[in-house]
Amino acid sequence: MSSVLERLSTAVIAGDAENSVKLVHRALDKGMDPKDILDNGLVPGMDEVGIRFRRGDMFVPEVLMSADTMSAGLDILRPLLAAAGTQLIGTVVLGTVKGDLHDIGKNLVGMMAEGAGFEVIDIGFNVPPERFIDAIKEHQPNIIGMSAMLTTTMRAMGHTIRAIEEAGLRDKVKIIVGGAPVDAEFATRITADGYGSNAPSAVELCKSLASAS
Amino acid sequence: MSDTQPIVVIACEVFKEMLAQAMPPELAAQITYLDYGLHRTPNKIVSSVQRLIDEIETPSLIILGYGLCGSGITGIQSRHHTILVPRADDCITMFLGSRQRYYQEFESEPGTYWLSKGWLESGSHPLKEYEEYRKKYGDKDAMWLLDQQYRHYKRLVLVAHSQDDLDHYRTQAQAVAQFCERWGLRYEEILGSDNFLQQLVAVAQDLDKADGNFVIIAPGGEIRLDQFMF
Structure with a gap:
């Protein structure tokens, strides 16, 4: 170096x-x-x-x-x-779920994922389920990353996953979740594919999910 | 059940006056209030509360005067006691008087920053953070950091269960509100109620009265996130 x-x-x-x-x-x-x-x-x-x-x-x-x-x-x-046509290792769509406007953690994940070689589509904060669905259709990402900072809004992660299932898109993407109150047990319970406890581990998770898909 | 068990109260200091009014003093064998500041590092709530629970020898009904507080109470073990805890996301629910009221307020304006007695006194609000950040990082970086945290908020609300508290904390809250004008936050006051806390005290005297607004942890159990979520 x-x-x-x-x-x-x-x-x-x-x-x-x-x-x-x-x-x-x-x-x-x-x-x-x-x-x-x-x-x-x-x-x-x-x-x-x-x-x-x-x-x-x-x-x-x-x-x-x-x-x-x-x-x-x-x-x-x-x-x-x-x-230079640098090869991307996958596409990640990131958003903070409906009702939640905290985006610091989500932005950090996005920046680090981009650094790791992903195309990152950031769909913002207070994102309703239908916008996640639209983003899957439009960008065909490998991974959807959802963030919530409050226990009040964590429930929206489960609602969003259900909406993605109902739209018939669940098998098209891997879904990961994170945010201060979220834990691995909650991620499993709402049938997410993974949980990142902090930004670097979320990016590691993206890498392993992208290479498996 | 609670007829035969002593009642022990472990609560956040923020509920001190409300609990003192709602709970007849002879009802609780022991009442301990913990510092509000624990909220800022939620792991400390678990260890502080657990230490107190572990010190109680006689099997008791422990009333936990806490909300979920950002998963701050998950992992607390009941040991040989029974724990009764309100099914509330945080103390704002308790000040408003019901979960329904909290969800209504939340839905009407997700970008709400809540100020309450505890938040004002524990020092965790944008103005106080500005003072801390400025000392550590200088004025420019302090403002930039606060912009990152608060730029999406729309409303600053002082909430209290009584008009007295609203009157008492108004000056402090308005100072914070003035600072938050830079992000266009509008200032409001909401008078809540102590209904939820009254219900908690009533349920403590008869656990059969516990409805979906309460979580009861049997002996040998543990407080888990999903008891509050689903």
Whole structure:
């Protein structure tokens, strides 16, 4: 790993968006491959953020600033990756369920999934079941990821899965769920295919589900 | 059942006055209130409540004055006791007086940030967070972080079971409301009731009265999310 990529990882960990933008440009100026900058600069930084967060050495505000930093870097790389025809490993549709407007966790999963090589379709927050169904029809994703932050709105995850079943689309997608009050038992109970307890583990889950499908 | 068992109350401090009014003092053998601040790290509710339960020797009826609190009470084990807990998502339900009222309010405006005695006193609200973040991250990053958290909210509501509490917390709530104007939140006050808590006390005296608004955990059982969800 060249030092510019190491410094890029460090900028992501520190949440220094200004510096990360400069470093991405510098790496590109050096003729480095956008995929290399993503995989060996931005992503390892964010992976380390995930590790520190789970260890309790970083808190949500710092994680958000790191995510914003990675996002700033991704914004520069995205068109270049697309132009280079970089192979995507699958498509993920993400949304926060009906009645719930918390999107921090969902956005984090989206950004990290994009970093991992997925096409991410973010359909927003307070998303009713029919919009998840429309998104399945339109984008034919491998995976639907649903988020809820409140016990009040968790029930909407089950309702959404039922609506997807009734629309005859359940076998077309894998469905994963997450959010602060959600647990694995709840995910099983509502017949989701998986549960991510945090953003990095949700992305790992997406990878294993996409490779199995 | 509860005729022969002593009643022990373990509750969040936020219900202190409401419970004191609703529960005749001679009814409870023991009442312990826990700090509101536990709510901010839900795992602490479980360990604090469990420690208190484990200290009770005589098989008792334990009234848990908590809501589900974001899965904050799941995992609590009844041991050789019976636990009675309101089937409420959180304390806002208790202040409003019923689950139906909470769902109505929720449905009419999902983007509601609730302020109550506990939230104001425990310091967990946007204005207090701003002060904490500003010290740690500087003004610009603090505002950015709060924007991420609160930009989709539409309404800030001060809720209390009594007019006295609404009057008492108004000034504080309005200071928060003024700060939240940057996201266009409108300020409202809702007078709830102590009906749900009154029912809890009535059910404690006769468990046969327990309807779908209550969860009862038999001895050897555990509080699980699905008891509240389905």
